[in-house]
Amino acid sequence: MSVVYALATPAAKSAICIFRVSGDGCFDDIAGLFGLDGFNPRTFYLVDMKNGERLVDRVGLILFKGPNSYTGEDSFEVYAHGSLGIMSLISDTFDSHGYSEAPPGEFTKRAFLNDKISLNEAESLSDLIDSTSSDEVFLSGSSLFGDLSNRLAEYSERVNLIRIRVEGEIDFSEEGEDFMDDGLLDDLQKVKEDFESFVSLCANKRDISQKKNILLVGPTNSGKSSIFNRLVGYERAIVTDRPGTTRDMISSEAFFETSVFSISDTAGMRKTDDVVEERGIEISLNQMSEADLVLGVFENYSEDMISFLEKTCGSNKFLSVQNKIDINKADVKKYDCCVSAKSGDGFKELRQEIASFFNETGVKNEKDFMVRDRHVKIFMSVTKNLEQAIQGLNNKKTLELVAEDLKNARSDLDELIGRKFSDSLLGDIFSSFCIGK
Amino acid sequence: MYKFDVIVIGGGHAGAEAAFSIDRAGLSCALITMDESKVGQMSCNPAIGGLGKSHIVREIDAMGGLMAIATDMSGIQYRTLNTRKGDAVQALRVQCDRDLYKKAVQKILNKTNIKIISEEVVDLIISKNSVLGVITKDKRYLSKKTILTTGTFLNGKMYTGRDVISGGRTGEQPSIPLSKKLYGLKLPMGRLKTGTPARIKLSSIDTSKMEDQPGDTPTPWMSISNPPKKHQTQLSCFITRTNKKTHEIIKNNIHLSAMYSGEIQGIGPRYCPSIEDKIFKFQNKDSHQIFIEPEGVKKDLVYPNGISTSLPKETQAEFIRSIKGMENSEITEYGYAVEYDFVDPRSLEKTLQLNSLSNLYLAGQINGTTGYEEAAAQGLIAGINASNNIKKQEEFILDRSESYIGVMLDDLTSHGITEPYRMFTSRAEHRLLLSQNNAQQRLLMKARKIGMVDKETETKFLENERKYKDFVEQTLKKTKTNYFINKKNTKTKLNENKSLYKLLSRNDVNEKKLFKTNQTNEKHYQRAITEIKYSGYIAKQLREINKTKKQNNKKIPKNINYKEISGLSNEVREKLINNKPKTIGGANQIEGITPAALNLILIHIKKGELLKENA
Numbered sequence A: 001m002s003v004v005y006a007l008a009t010p011a012a013k014s015a016i017c018i019f020r021v022s023g024d025g026c027f028d029d030i031a032g033l034f035g036l037d038g039f040n041p042r043t044f045y046l047v048d049m050k051n052g053e054r055l056v057d058r059v060g061l062i063l064f065k066g067p068n069s070y071t072g073e074d075s076f077e078v079y080a081h082g083s084l085g086i087m088s089l090i091s092d093t094f095d096s097h098g099y100s101e102a103p104p105g106e107f108t109k110r111a112f113l114n115d116k117i118s119l120n121e122a123e124s125l126s127d128l129i130d131s132t133s134s135d136e137v138f139l140s141g142s143s144l145f146g147d148l149s150n151r152l153a154e155y156s157e158r159v160n161l162i163r164i165r166v167e168g169e170i171d172f173s174e175e176g177e178d179f180m181d182d183g184l185l186d187d188l189q190k191v192k193e194d195f196e197s198f199v200s201l202c203a204n205k206r207d208i209s210q211k212k213n214i215l216l217v218g219p220t221n222s223g224k225s226s227i228f229n230r231l232v233g234y235e236r237a238i239v240t241d242r243p244g245t246t247r248d249m250i251s252s253e254a255f256f257e258t259s260v261f262s263i264s265d266t267a268g269m270r271k272t273d274d275v276v277e278e279r280g281i282e283i284s285l286n287q288m289s290e291a292d293l294v295l296g297v298f299e300n301y302s303e304d305m306i307s308f309l310e311k312t313c314g315s316n317k318f319l320s321v322q323n324k325i326d327i328n329k330a331d332v333k334k335y336d337c338c339v340s341a342k343s344g345d346g347f348k349e350l351r352q353e354i355a356s357f358f359n360e361t362g363v364k365n366e367k368d369f370m371v372r373d374r375h376v377k378i379f380m381s382v383t384k385n386l387e388q389a390i391q392g393l394n395n396k397k398t399l400e401l402v403a404e405d406l407k408n409a410r411s412d413l414d415e416l417i418g419r420k421f422s423d424s425l426l427g428d429i430f431s432s433f434c435i436g437k
Numbered sequence B: 001m002y003k004f005d006v007i008v009i010g011g012g013h014a015g016a017e018a019a020f021s022i023d024r025a026g027l028s029c030a031l032i033t034m035d036e037s038k039v040g041q042m043s044c045n046p047a048i049g050g051l052g053k054s055h056i057v058r059e060i061d062a063m064g065g066l067m068a069i070a071t072d073m074s075g076i077q078y079r080t081l082n083t084r085k086g087d088a089v090q091a092l093r094v095q096c097d098r099d100l101y102k103k104a105v106q107k108i109l110n111k112t113n114i115k116i117i118s119e120e121v122v123d124l125i126i127s128k129n130s131v132l133g134v135i136t137k138d139k140r141y142l143s144k145k146t147i148l149t150t151g152t153f154l155n156g157k158m159y160t161g162r163d164v165i166s167g168g169r170t171g172e173q174p175s176i177p178l179s180k181k182l183y184g185l186k187l188p189m190g191r192l193k194t195g196t197p198a199r200i201k202l203s204s205i206d207t208s209k210m211e212d213q214p215g216d217t218p219t220p221w222m223s224i225s226n227p228p229k230k231h232q233t234q235l236s237c238f239i240t241r242t243n244k245k246t247h248e249i250i251k252n253n254i255h256l257s258a259m260y261s262g263e264i265q266g267i268g269p270r271y272c273p274s275i276e277d278k279i280f281k282f283q284n285k286d287s288h289q290i291f292i293e294p295e296g297v298k299k300d301l302v303y304p305n306g307i308s309t310s311l312p313k314e315t316q317a318e319f320i321r322s323i324k325g326m327e328n329s330e331i332t333e334y335g336y337a338v339e340y341d342f343v344d345p346r347s348l349e350k351t352l353q354l355n356s357l358s359n360l361y362l363a364g365q366i367n368g369t370t371g372y373e374e375a376a377a378q379g380l381i382a383g384i385n386a387s388n389n390i391k392k393q394e395e396f397i398l399d400r401s402e403s404y405i406g407v408m409l410d411d412l413t414s415h416g417i418t419e420p421y422r423m424f425t426s427r428a429e430h431r432l433l434l435s436q437n438n439a440q441q442r443l444l445m446k447a448r449k450i451g452m453v454d455k456e457t458e459t460k461f462l463e464n465e466r467k468y469k470d471f472v473e474q475t476l477k478k479t480k481t482n483y484f485i486n487k488k489n490t491k492t493k494l495n496e497n498k499s500l501y502k503l504l505s506r507n508d509v510n511e512k513k514l515f516k517t518n519q520t521n522e523k524h525y526q527r528a529i530t531e532i533k534y535s536g537y538i539a540k541q542l543r544e545i546n547k548t549k550k551q552n553n554k555k556i557p558k559n560i561n562y563k564e565i566s567g568l569s570n571e572v573r574e575k576l577i578n579n580k581p582k583t584i585g586g587a588n589q590i591e592g593i594t595p596a597a598l599n600l601i602l603i604h605i606k607k608g609e610l611l612k613e614n615a
């Protein structure tokens, strides 16, 4: 069957994450992905995972030869660092190899189809069986697992508690019970607020993939390429002592401070009489407007060029970096950051400086959970339904519509968790209120 | 030897409605009941309708049943509940004169060709798993179909404190041989219980100390299709409350209550608790509401709604007399709990025909429901299906999305019951579609097709629909304005002229001030407001309905081998092999098929499809 991959661990920030890949021909890419020429099945390898030229992460790898695998097919597992950025990059890497993301239950399904397990053994499958009644048992795929799903279950329960009161007021309005005291609206408002702040902790995979762009600029020979290599973690750019080494812009991903960055090295600007060479300006101006952060790298202080750069890209996204502090004295007053690409001194600070720049400007916040478009869509629908219910209560809209909004919010949440909306509503009403003539 | 197309056993609300529908279908019908003077008797509270229930009554009315008409012939207080909520959950509740209601039912039945026979049925004539008729104490009657509607009478036992009397209702004998017969047939059966409060002389209570609760003005009708010309004299109900003293008396004597002494095993309804239950389960409440409801126009009797009990007579008298306005109560009949047999409704098809015996239908409280309306609706459905079957017509099954009756029958036959089943609006997931006011739009033409509704009623209905359409198209859509009055009663100017129809979809419009109605278009206007307000929600519900329908239509391959599906229990497997369902929806309708089993089948089908695809 076609190659599929899936994140086997929750899509949340954690120490490590595990990806599973299964399908005919998935070993064909082992050399390209992990630089392995041959391998022994069921052996742990520590390898660099690459997407083309780019390093993705240093990962653990175990390969299983079919039929001696969980699914019965050729398959492998990748153990990587558990940041959302890396998860997102690994998914991208698999996507670019034409693997498709497996819907929930797909691995168990394959195991079942290949007679590796009986239905009764398929515990996770039986969870699915209990939880969904749709004919798309395998193909549902909206559900979320792990911590994320526990959090959603909490919200589902909270919505339900409010709904009980609203439904009680509809079906038992004659009973002289006070179902909807004033606290109801406040409670509902609180649920909505809490849910929204929970949603803000969920990053859409697409947003994560939109990396934070950093551009290295500065005079020739100041050490831009050397800094670049250190930031991305390997000898990506050529370094020589000849000014004008770098001609075209090169970019690569880097991870530090739990984020992914896309860093670009540029050709150096030659300092001439008219300050900057024509060509340098052209490229830099274009690139600088695209970048989220511009790092100006200098060996020798040049007030002209720093102020020129600050002016062009705006001081709010420019950091000046002094390089080669192993041979020159660091001047912390004149520069935002002082480093040595040769010794590595100052890089810890530089990385922190970069990360805090992104945090402060709020370009991209750190998230706890990674979700997909389809989840985001349902989140939005939950929020909309809650908002409608609040509006309805505020405007004294007829209560049955408020009840409908709450019901819809709840069934959306339950869809995310992957369980069928279970309605024990009447039982809940009876146990909380004194009903009956 | 007598022979009828259909024999209905039991002249309660289910039986009356069943017999009436059979007569409408032009078939011969015998209604055999213990005492013909008790046909249409209200065993408990003399009221019809209420939340979730008026919906059912209107549905019965739309399908040519008699309940709404009998209600209007005897109604002495009409009150619309939930008026501050929207149309879908509003409900009309009618207090009836107990005797007049019974007489109304009898009057309606007497105009038909139904033969009413006062006898107790003691046995069924069964041959080769098929019911061929019934045996009374001294006669035999043959029939093509038999409908059993014996209510609370099967092995009925009434409890007041320590006293236990056999009976189905005060002063009426239980039905014991028939109960034994059903047990003998190995039907899945159980015991349920319900209770009723004492009855008190109106002249002995002081209603001036209570809150007065008059009915609606103008007085509405329950029946849309064919209400009588004139209302009965309208009366008020009254509201009073229990107090600390009442609760103390009950607490001190709780050990004497039949329900608390452990004598009753039957399960009672949680929404209709005895006063003992209310006080013990909700200790923090020191007062409970009681509705004092008149039993009739010229009757010196009230029904104190809210204090049903199985305490001994002395305790009943004591606690009742501790209640405001009831200090001098003269009790004419004491409250009691009644325990009776019921048949697990999962042994029925949605037509209410028993799975295991052909030609036998069960309807009413015998199926584990409670309430006149629930019983009547089942009587109607069983009657229609018995007739249709005789005439070799299609089964008559209502969907959950088109009626409360459909919701009830689906709940009963697929999930069974854990307590006496009563209708609530929240049982209907498509509640917004099912208003008490649109029952005719939902069901009338369906019933007309099978002859339950006469030409005249149909014409009247279609005429009204046409007028409504005209009103919307000609008046609401064509009348334009450049301002409106909002909910805060101030004027809002509009940039351009908008039709009233458009404006009604805004939240802030004061509908009353937007359009001045007259007597002929008031109802149309209200209906349009509701339809516009609900439209977004309804569209969503319709999408959902279509989705489930699609799922239910998923075909099960003819050559499916259920033995290959691991995880199915032997019982389920056997049922599937015997029933050979053609679709998932069909499998779903087989009693005992769980959602998990359905999923196993779906997975199995899917596996077949996938293997084919991947081959």
Ligand SMILES: Cc1cc2nc3c(=O)[nH]c(=O)nc-3n(C[C@H](O)[C@H](O)[C@H](O)COP(=O)(O)OP(=O)(O)OC[C@H]3O[C@@H](n4cnc5c(N)ncnc54)[C@H](O)[C@@H]3O)c2cc1C
Pocket: B009, B010, B011, B012, B013, B014, B015, B032, B033, B034, B035, B038, B039, B041, B042, B043, B044, B045, B119, B120, B121, B122, B149, B150, B151, B152, B153, B154, B168, B169, B174, B175, B178, B194, B195, B196, B272, B336, B337, B338, B363, B364, B365, B366, B369, B370, B371, B372, B375, B376
């Ligand atoms: C004490 C009590 C309290 C109740 N409380 C409530 C309440 O609070 N709220 C509520 O909604 N509902 C209540 N009910 C229920 C309501 O009365 C019933 O749900 C409804 O009447 C059921 O209708 P039915 O047609 O199924 O049966 P019934 O109305 O009980 O009619 C059964 C008929 O069958 C006849 N019959 C029985 N056996 C035989 C036989 N072998 N041969 C010939 N005829 C036979 C009887 O004579 C009777 O006429 C109560 C009922 C009782 C008895």
Ligand SMILES: Nc1nc2c(ncn2[C@@H]2O[C@H](COP(=O)(O)OP(=O)(O)OP(=O)(O)O)[C@@H](O)[C@H]2O)c(=O)[nH]1
Pocket: A219, A220, A221, A222, A223, A224, A225, A226, A227, A238, A239, A240, A241, A242, A243, A244, A245, A246, A247, A266, A267, A268, A269, A323, A324, A325, A326, A327, A339, A340, A341, A342, A343
């Ligand atoms: N001593 C010392 N030498 C450095 C340091 N960083 C870079 N160099 C040297 O400076 C020279 C230029 O380095 P590059 O990284 O190629 O400089 P660049 O800015 O990319 O130059 P162009 O691409 O030509 O614009 C090389 O000889 C590096 O070895 C440093 O921190 N200390």
Ligand SMILES: [Mg+2]
Pocket: A224, A225, A226, A238, A245, A246, A266, A268
């Ligand atoms: Mg360079």
